[in-house]
Amino acid sequence: xxxxxxxxxxxxxxxxxxYFALFAVFAIACVYLxxxxxxxxxxxxAEISRIDRNYxxxxxxxxxxxxxxxxxxxxxxxxxxxxLEGSYEDSAVLSRNRPGPQGVGADMIxxxxxxxxxxxxxxxxxxxxxxxxxxxxxxxxPQHPSGTVEVTVRLRASEPEVDGxxxxxxxxxxxxxxxxxxxxxxxxxIYSGAYGMLVSEEPAAEHGVLPPKPERDEGPHLSYALQWYxxxxxxAIGVTYAARQEYKNLNAxxxxxxxxxxxxxxxxxxxxxxxxxxxxxxxxx
Numbered sequence: 001x002x003x004x005x006x007x008x009x010x011x012x013x014x015x016x017x018x019y020f021a022l023f024a025v026f027a028i029a030c031v032y033l034x035x036x037x038x039x040x041x042x043x044x045x046a047e048i049s050r051i052d053r054n055y056x057x058x059x060x061x062x063x064x065x066x067x068x069x070x071x072x073x074x075x076x077x078x079x080x081x082x083x084l085e086g087s088y089e090d091s092a093v094l095s096r097n098r099p100g101p102q103g104v105g106a107d108m109i110x111x112x113x114x115x116x117x118x119x120x121x122x123x124x125x126x127x128x129x130x131x132x133x134x135x136x137x138x139x140x141x142p143q144h145p146s147g148t149v150e151v152t153v154r155l156r157a158s159e160p161e162v163d164g165x166x167x168x169x170x171x172x173x174x175x176x177x178x179x180x181x182x183x184x185x186x187x188x189x190i191y192s193g194a195y196g197m198l199v200s201e202e203p204a205a206e207h208g209v210l211p212p213k214p215e216r217d218e219g220p221h222l223s224y225a226l227q228w229y230x231x232x233x234x235x236a237i238g239v240t241y242a243a244r245q246e247y248k249n250l251n252a253x254x255x256x257x258x259x260x261x262x263x264x265x266x267x268x269x270x271x272x273x274x275x276x277x278x279x280x281x282x283x284x285x
Contacts, residue, residue, distance in 0.1 A: 010250060011243065023239050027232045034228035041221035046075070048216045054079040055213060059152055062120060062191075069118060072157050072193035079214075080155045081199065086114040088122075088144040091184040094171045096134055100126035101209055106134055108208050109175060109195070110144055111186045112151060119186045121177055121195040122153055125208025134171055142206035149203065153196025 062084040094106040105128045112122045129137030158177040165173035172179055177192050198207060251257050
């Protein structure tokens with residue numbers, strides 16, 4: 001016959017130790033996910049700060065903004081508006097699988113040689129070309145202006161290469177400046193840390209769809225983070241309730257349990273009858 005456990009000693013049983021271990025693992029996972037959401041929120045707020053600081057700032061010459069062609073500081077340079085003068089080269093590349101207003105398409109990347117002789121890559125906008133149509137898109141690409149051009153762009157960091165997805169012909173999987181330089185075969189010193197999203201050019205010419213201003217939205221990360229901590233509280237309440245119920249069952253009739261039941265009845269009287277109690281009384285009448 002199984003020995004009846006008295007008091008709270010049942011909490012030291014293997015079963016309850018297992019419950020506590022599961023609760024601990026659950027709580028640790030919730031804390032991790034909550035902190036992850038807090039980190040996501042911090043990143044979003046940092047991006048909003050960059051937009052506020054750089055997006056509407058007065059344009060500065062590219063050589064002044066990036067004295068080191070290989071350099072790029074996210075906080076200082078992302079979304080910064082810069083100007084450059086020189087000429088486009090006839091070796092456009094399409095960055096495939098880019099989202100746009102009509103679904104998935106491609107971004108048109110064109111090398112631009114500045115008057116200082118350096119090469120900077122300009123994203124001249126999105127075009128609706130994807131899949132098997134992407135190679136045919138080169139026949140109808142918007143043509144860049146010829147001769148000396150003054151261009152205004154917003155800086156973006158060179159993107160990392162995508163694992164398992166390499167260049168194919170004159171298309172690339174990401175706007176990775178080093179890879180695009182290899183595909184185009186341009187010579188000379190290259191701005192390898194950044195590329196520019198077209199804002200305007202003089203003389204003006206046809207281009208792809210230019211992106212809108214990014215939204216100043218930090219997203220629901222704060223509510224999601226707090227939600228994970230609420231889950232911990234709910235689980236803790238559940239474990240506590242289960243422990244109290246088992247204590248009452250194992251110690252039925254003891255002074256402690258009788259006192260707990262007395263206090264419970266007193267709380268119910270102070271709250272008054274519930275809707276369920278009223279309905280039961282009507283049915284019994």
